[in-house]
Amino acid sequence: MHVSYEPNDPTESTAAPLVLDRRTGPHGEVVLRRHGELLQIIANGVFLMDTSDGRSERLLVDAARDALPRDRARPSVLIGGLGVGFSLVHAAADERWARIDVVERERAIIEWHQNGPLYDISGKALADRRTRIIEADLLAYVHDRNERYDALCLDIDNGPDWTVTEGNHSLYSPQGLAACARMLNSGGVLAIWSAQPSGDFEESLRNAGFSNVRTEEIPVVRGVPDVVHLAIRAA
Numbered sequence: 001m002h003v004s005y006e007p008n009d010p011t012e013s014t015a016a017p018l019v020l021d022r023r024t025g026p027h028g029e030v031v032l033r034r035h036g037e038l039l040q041i042i043a044n045g046v047f048l049m050d051t052s053d054g055r056s057e058r059l060l061v062d063a064a065r066d067a068l069p070r071d072r073a074r075p076s077v078l079i080g081g082l083g084v085g086f087s088l089v090h091a092a093a094d095e096r097w098a099r100i101d102v103v104e105r106e107r108a109i110i111e112w113h114q115n116g117p118l119y120d121i122s123g124k125a126l127a128d129r130r131t132r133i134i135e136a137d138l139l140a141y142v143h144d145r146n147e148r149y150d151a152l153c154l155d156i157d158n159g160p161d162w163t164v165t166e167g168n169h170s171l172y173s174p175q176g177l178a179a180c181a182r183m184l185n186s187g188g189v190l191a192i193w194s195a196q197p198s199g200d201f202e203e204s205l206r207n208a209g210f211s212n213v214r215t216e217e218i219p220v221v222r223g224v225p226d227v228v229h230l231a232i233r234a235a
Contacts, residue, residue, distance in 0.1 A: 020117055023108035027165060030108045032117065039084065039117055041109065043164060051121065054086030056193060056218050056226045057155065061091045063216050063228050064151040064191035072187070074098035075150035080138045082109050085122035087153060092125035100130045101149070105137045139171055142179045151189045152180055159194030160201040160229075172201060177208035184233040192229040205231040 017035040024030075028044040040050040061077070068075055077097055079087045082104035091100045104110050110133055112118040113126060125131055134141065138156055157163040160172040170176050172192075180190050190210065194201075197215050205213045210231035218226040 021108065021112065023106075025106060025108065027105065030106050032108070032112055034117070041084065043106075046164065048164070049083050051084050051086075054084075054090070056228075057083070057086035058090045059216065059218050060153050060155060060191055060193050060228050061087050061094075063230055064153050064189045065094070065096065067189045067191075067212070067230055067232065068150055069187045072150055076148075077101070077151040077153060078103065078147070078149045078183070080152065080154035081156040082113060082122075082133070083155065085113055085118055085125065087155060088131065089122055089125045091153075092128045092131060097130060099132075099149075100128070101132045101134055101147070103134045103136050103138045103141050105135070107135060110135060139167065139176070142171070142176070142183055145183070147183060148185050149183060149188060150185050151191065152184060153191045153193075154180075155193040157194075159196055159198065159227075160192065160204075161198050162195060172204065174204070174208055177204060177210070181209060181233050186233060186235045188233045190229075190231045190233070194227050194229060196224055197227045198229070201229060205229065209234060 017033040017040065019031060019033045021032045022029065031042040033040050033042065038050045038052050041048045075097060076099035077091055079091065079102045082088065082102050088100065088102050091097050113122045157168050163169050184190065202213050202215060211234050212232040214230050216228045216230060218228065
């Protein structure tokens, strides 16, 4: 997720954003709009992300893959949050991933990718035989399913300390982190995108039994770097 964007981006128009679709679902209002060359997703009036720069999403996937054991030749990955599709597209471009599951709770976002304006970004990745889109709330999916993965790449909030919805806090709680660990194979990687580093969350990961906890920075044009929190499920 992204909480802001650069107003001086050369790809952006000075004209008012054009609303392409507006839906009301179980979690509130979701809007897709075009602003110049950018497509933007707004949820309950909060700017979430746009198509201006996918560095964060790419690093989220690559950092998780690179942290896996060397003998994990054909790993599986769960991507939490479809967003504008950058994480999915980047994962699908890498033949090393054997299975790519994407959990997205907003039906509108899924449809914008399947047959709407975001199809141009993700259409090829959606058609990839390794890809499966799962319409579900990530928190429920992590707690209720018996699926196992080598990597969990989660990007549903602006970080552990800045969630999009109140209920998402439970994902970063001891119970939520324990559920993530159960979903990982031995030596699997948990990667969580955040708009800012959190020393407290690093400590929470260690207390939950994860090892090799670290935070990798992602440079941005202005302000504090984005980060990816990384942790390994112990054998």
